Amino acid sequence: MSYIPGQPMTAVAQRIEIQKLRQGDHLILGFSIGGGIDQDPGQNPFSEDKTDKGIYVTRITPGGPADVAGLVMGDKILQVNGWDMTMVTHDQARKRLTKKKEDVVRLLVTRKSLEKAVKQSMSH
Amino acid sequence: MDTESTHSGYSYSSRSGRSNRHGRERHKAGSSKDSSRSERSVVINPPDTPSQDSPVHNGEPLPGEPTLAADHGEDAQDDNWGETTTAVTGTSELSVSQEEVVGLGKGIQDRTHSFRRYLPLAVGLCVGLLVLATPLDFLLLPAVMWPDRLQACGAACEGLFLSIAFKLLMLLVAIWALFLRPGRASLPRMCVYRAFLTTLTLLLTMSYWLFYGVRILDPQDEDYHGIVQFAVSLVDSQLFVHYLAVVLLQLRQLQPCYSVCVIRSTDGETRHYNVGQTSIQRAALSILEFYYRDFPLHNPSLLSAAKQRAAKHLAELKVYNVDAPGNAAGAQPANGTQSRAMASAAAAAKRKDSAHNELYYEEADYERRVRKRRARLVVAVEEAFTHVRRMKKEDERASPSDIMDVHEAALAIFPSMARALQKYLRTTKRQHCHSMENIQKHLAFCLTNNMSPKAFLETYLAPGPTLQYGPERWMADQWTLISEASVTSGIKQGSEFLLRCLDFSLAVTVKSIPYIRLTEEYIDPKTHKFLLLLQSETSV
Numbered sequence: 297m298s299y300i301p302g303q304p305m306t307a308v309a310q311r312i313e314i315q316k317l318r319q320g321d322h323l324i325l326g327f328s329i330g331g332g333i334d335q336d337p338g339q340n341p342f343s344e345d346k347t348d349k350g351i352y353v354t355r356i357t358p359g360g361p362a363d364v365a366g367l368v369m370g371d372k373i374l375q376v377n378g379w380d381m382t383m384v385t386h387d388q389a390r391k392r393l394t395k396k397k398e399d400v401v402r403l404l405v406t407r408k409s410l411e412k413a414v415k416q417s418m419s420h
Numbered sequence: 421m422d423t424e425s426t427h428s429g430y431s432y433s434s435r436s437g438r439s440n441r442h443g444r445e446r447h448k449a450g451s452s453k454d455s456s457r458s459e460r461s462v463v464i465n466p467p468d469t470p471s472q473d474s475p476v477h478n479g480e481p482l483p484g485e486p487t488l489a490a491d492h493g494e495d496a497q498d499d500n501w502g503e504t505t506t507a508v509t510g511t512s513e514l515s516v517s518q519e520e521v522v523g524l525g526k527g528i529q530d531r532t533h534s535f536r537r538y539l540p541l542a543v544g545l546c547v548g549l550l551v552l553a554t555p556l557d558f559l560l561l562p563a564v565m566w567p568d569r570l571q572a573c574g575a576a577c578e579g580l581f582l583s584i585a586f587k588l589l590m591l592l593v594a595i596w597a598l599f600l601r602p603g604r605a606s607l608p609r610m611c612v613y614r615a616f617l618t619t620l621t622l623l624l625t626m627s628y629w630l631f632y633g634v635r636i637l638d639p640q641d642e643d644y645h646g647i648v649q650f651a652v653s654l655v656d657s658q659l660f661v662h663y664l665a666v667v668l669l670q671l672r673q674l675q676p677c678y679s680v681c682v683i684r685s686t687d688g689e690t691r692h693y694n695v696g697q698t699s700i701q702r703a704a705l706s707i708l709e710f711y712y713r714d715f716p717l718h719n720p721s722l723l724s725a726a727k728q729r730a731a732k733h734l735a736e737l738k739v740y741n742v743d744a745p746g747n748a749a750g751a752q753p754a755n756g757t758q759s760r761a762m763a764s765a766a767a768a769a770k771r772k773d774s775a776h777n778e779l780y781y782e783e784a785d786y787e788r789r790v791r792k793r794r795a796r797l798v799v800a801v802e803e804a805f806t807h808v809r810r811m812k813k814e815d816e817r818a819s820p821s822d823i824m825d826v827h828e829a830a831l832a833i834f835p836s837m838a839r840a841l842q843k844y845l846r847t848t849k850r851q852h853c854h855s856m857e858n859i860q861k862h863l864a865f866c867l868t869n870n871m872s873p874k875a876f877l878e879t880y881l882a883p884g885p886t887l888q889y890g891p892e893r894w895m896a897d898q899w900t901l902i903s904e905a906s907v908t909s910g911i912k913q914g915s916e917f918l919l920r921c922l923d924f925s926l927a928v929t930v931k932s933i934p935y936i937r938l939t940e941e942y943i944d945p946k947t948h949k950f951l952l953l954l955q956s957e958t959s960v
Contacts, residue, residue, distance in 0.1 A: 324959075324960070325960045327959070327960065328957050328958060328959040328960070329957070329958055329959075329960060330955065330956070330957045330958075334954065335953075335954050335955055335956065336953035336954060336955050338953075339953075339955040340955070354957050355957070355959070357959075386954075386956055386958065390958045390960060393960040394960050
């Protein structure tokens with residue numbers, strides 16, 4: 297998942313659709329994000345490349361909407377509802393995920409095991 | 421049998437060697453201070469006589485020592501030398517005893533000491549007078565010897581008189597300041613630099629006199645201006661020699677070059693000092709001055725515990741191998757265990773194992789005792805100090821019998837703390853350092869200067885530097901410098917020498933201070949910029 301700035305990036309991605317859950321006044325998704333271009337990438341435990349400033353899933357509430365939808369801890373979020381998440385600040389990422397008017401978020405996520413799975417299926 | 425007993429080391433007939441041995445014997449008795457004085461008596465042992473029980477040889481010729489034979493040849497008339505010569509140890513009634521020999525040496529030593537103390541002063545005075553008198557002589561002699569032919573002294577010449585006067589005054593003050601001070605110590609050998617400077621000064625003065633005598637006195641030069649200028653040049657040269665003296669004697673040893681480690685042999689107190697480039701004897705002198713300031717007083721009673729342990733250890737090693745029970749009584753080891761060899765060996769081994777245990781508990785016990793006594797002492801002193809107060813204005817109405825001066829006040833409060841103080845000093849084995857008068861004097865001093873009880877006690881709680889105590893503890897004239905290198909050579913990296921006092925010694929090692937290479941680095945103040953590293957986690 298490391299990439300050279302300015303060059304196109306390829307990754308094996310998975311679409312995940314999460315239904316927001318209403319809790320009182322808020323709509324929650326049931327996971328936590330970390331990362332962003334204004335954050336320190338060296339402290340990210342999930343990234344392969346420690347210069348990667350993308351948004352990662354750091355925690356999943358068990359039984360929450362994200363867990364039910366199949367989001368796994370350590371996933372890197374590439375897109376949210378069509379909006380890019382590889383070059384955003386932490387606050388911008390939070391805002392795009394918590395829009396009050398949207399009930400559903402469609403994420404494009406990538407993880408290491410996806411590539412392995414693709415390779416395995418290609419070698420068969 | 422008439423015999424003549426003479427002092428050991430002299431032989432009646434070997435007159436040729438007599439004066440030599442005279443000097444040697446005296447020198448040996450006077451200058452050595454080491455403790456093996458008992459081997460001083462010399463026994464002249466003719467080669468074929470096995471024992472020296474009786475010092476008298478009855479008519480038998482002494483066998484050939486070559487000096488005796490040679491002198492016998494010279495002294496043809498003295499045929500009785502076989503009967504009249506005796507070689508005696510200190511047992512004969514007419515011989516001089518050991519103490520008297522030492523006393524002889526000491527008498528000479530005292531005279532030489534006072535002579536040596538004032539010798540540098542005397543030499544300095546003579547050279548100083550010579551130095552001051554010479555330019556004045558140069559100026560006066562032409563005016564006295566050929567006044568009529570002398571050219572008149574113009575204004576420039578008289579200006580030079582002024583310059584000579586002031587320069588001589590400065591030279592006088594400078595010589596007094598540097599050389600004519602009473603010496604603060606007496607070193608074993610004279611200072612090489614001083615000798616060099618004295619020689620240089622004398623050489624300079626002599627060469628000027630020579631030149632003056634040959635070129636001015638003999639032809640009776642009339643140019644007085646030239647003579648005055650010559651005298652001025654002499655005074656200038658002397659001032660420069662004095663500058664050289666200041667550099668060599670004072671400035672050279674100021675810059676620290678060597679780091680010196682001083683260890684006291686009895687209790688291992690160690691200090692480090694920085695000294696400059698000096699000779700070994702001068703370095704020893706500065707180290708002794710530091711010793712009197714920094715090292716705590718040497719207390720032999722504190723070392724007795726270690727000695728007792730060592731003695732006990734040695735005693736237990738005497739485990740005799742006993743074969744028969746009958747011999748057991750004669751072969752008992754000193755610690756008094758059973759006479760059977762194995763049992764005593766086992767007991768000795770067990771005691772060796774428990775020696776460290778004993779030490780540990782003994783030390784813990786001692787610490788506790790000292791702290792208890794100290795607590796009692798502190799309380800007693802604080803209470804004593806509350807009884808006395810400085811007189812204020814409103815107390816002037818009080819009866820005169822209540823008003824005391826400081827010594828009476830000290831005497832009044834002293835008894836309440838005396839016992840606690842003495843017990844504390846006894847426990848820490850320092851009671852011999854402080855006498856009652858000293859304590860009362862110190863108490864009066866503290867009361868005069870409004871000191872707190874803690875300030876008063878500080879002198880007694882810890883052993884202070886040697887100078888704090890009376891002159892009888894200083895032993896300032898008992899120091900011996902023991903060195904393999906010559907004591908006038910300079911100290912170098914790796915020099916070692918020993919400074920011995922009566923019952924302890926200071927081992928000194930010299931290391932040079934490393935050559936420090938300092939580099940610089942310039943940091944532009946505008947480069948001090950920082951980033952904030954965040955790692956936040958938001959739940960959505």
